[in-house]
Amino acid sequence: MGKKKSFLKSTLIYFTGNVLMKLMTFLLLPVYTTHLLKAEVGLYENTASLITFLAMTVFLNIWASVLRFMYDYEKDQDKFKAINNGLVIFFVAAMIYTLGLWLFNYFRPNLYMIYIYFYGLFTIIHYLYGNIARGFGNNILYVISGVAASLTTLITNIILIVYCQMRIESLYISVCVGYLIQILIIELKLKIIFNFNKKDISKDLIVNYLKFGIPLSISTLIFWFLDGYNKLYISEYLGYDANGLYSVAGKFSGALALIASCIILAWQEMAFKNADTDNVSEKNNTYSSAVNTYLYYMMLGVAALLPVITLIFPFLIKKDFQAGYVYVPFHILGTTLSTFMNFYSQIFFADKKTVSVTISFGVSAVINFFLLGILVPHFGIQGANYSVIISYIAGLFLMAFYTRSIIKIRFGNLQTIIGFLLMVLSFIVYQFNNALYSLAFLLIFVIVFVLSEINNIKALLKSFSR
DSSP: OOHHHHHHHHHHHHHHHHHHHHHHHHHHHHHHHHHSOHHHHHHHHHHHHHHHHHHHHHTTTHHHHHHHHHTTOSSHHHHHHHHHHHHHHHHHHHHHHHHHHHHHHHHSOOTTHHHHHHHHHHHHHHHHHHHHHHHTTOHHHHHHHHHHHHHHHHHHHHIIIIISOOOHHHHHHHHHHHHHHHHHHHHHHHOTTTTOOGGGOOHHHHHHHHHHHHHHHHHHHHHHTTTHHHHHHHHHHHOHHHHHHHHHHHHHHHHHHHHHHHHHHHHHHHHHHHTTOOOHHHHHHHHHHHHHHHHHHHHHHHHHHHHHHHHHHHHHOOGGGGGGGGGHHHHHHHHHHHHHHHHHHHHHHHTTOHHHHHHHHHHHHHHHHHHHHHHHHHHTHHHHHHHHHHHHHHHHHHHHHHHTTTOOOOOOOHHHHHHHHHHHHHHHHHHHOOHHHHHHHHHHHHHHHHHHSHHHHHHHHHHHHO
């Protein structure tokens, strides 16, 4: 199967699973906005963001390292060498994580600390297991286990919030239960723990993991200042109610992040496989085509998503959470830039050059840190969106500069211009908050999309018929 067909097939597999997972998340929005207060949602989002950031930093993004180094081996049995060395780092990091949170809770007791602890731990384990499944090329297992986890989280949330009348703790518990289901499904299939062998442990390989993972971990820390810190700043400056609105607006950005994650997961596999080729021209063409295609489809995603949000927002969002409508489009634009920067960074990861990514995200984080103090006091919640947008644009320019040392990427074509114009038009239609205008735009969009993508649709269908 050619690279493009393989890429499209992987993307569709991830898309199918992630759509189901994201659909379940959206089904929870009426539950959250009906039974929980804005301040409660804001507090949960704050702690979830903080603990995820902490856990990802302490664990050195070990799941990304394991996935990358699994591609250095061809045979499945040999891939366990990469996994087992990654597990050693994981267990050491788990002890540091546990001790760190215990000490923190000793000096600053938190009523929800036990829930927060397991939330962070299960988040990391589910990342690790999911990437191991992908490293074996078992994308269907990855997707099925993810859907099972989301369904479990959905059901557990409804039971705990609606019927058991639980508050914030239910949000942590349901996520942990869902992740546990995914971990068990993958473990039963791949027997990761069963195949652990001390003989596979290599000091040199662990050192290589650390060289790859530490800059990546620093990037995660920096990335938090482009996302998690905004929630913290809004909570401190504007209150938990404002952060609740900001977080609910961000849930709709998750639909776009869904599309992006499907493409990035498939692209990551292609980039890692293509990293060791000596054909520079082939790399240039592959990366240039991927970057421009990604931009095009992401802008189409934004153009299609905004009118859909206009139609469903009154039904999904209850009570005073509806004030968050005005913050959605710029939050989505920030997410678009964020996912593009993440997509672009895979080029550096494939070549194991993570320092350039760290510097680019670092510059973006510093800009965001200072802009928040200027824009939020003047524009409120919207100022946080403006700050993120400006920061990511600056980071992308820097990343494009660094790319020149690896490959030559040609930016811009007719497709990306059309995608950009459709996205701008969608922004304009969104401001009217009118269902009729949104339906008319969607109809035009679907017609244009089908006519322009008819060849790709046929190619994709043929790839699945073989």
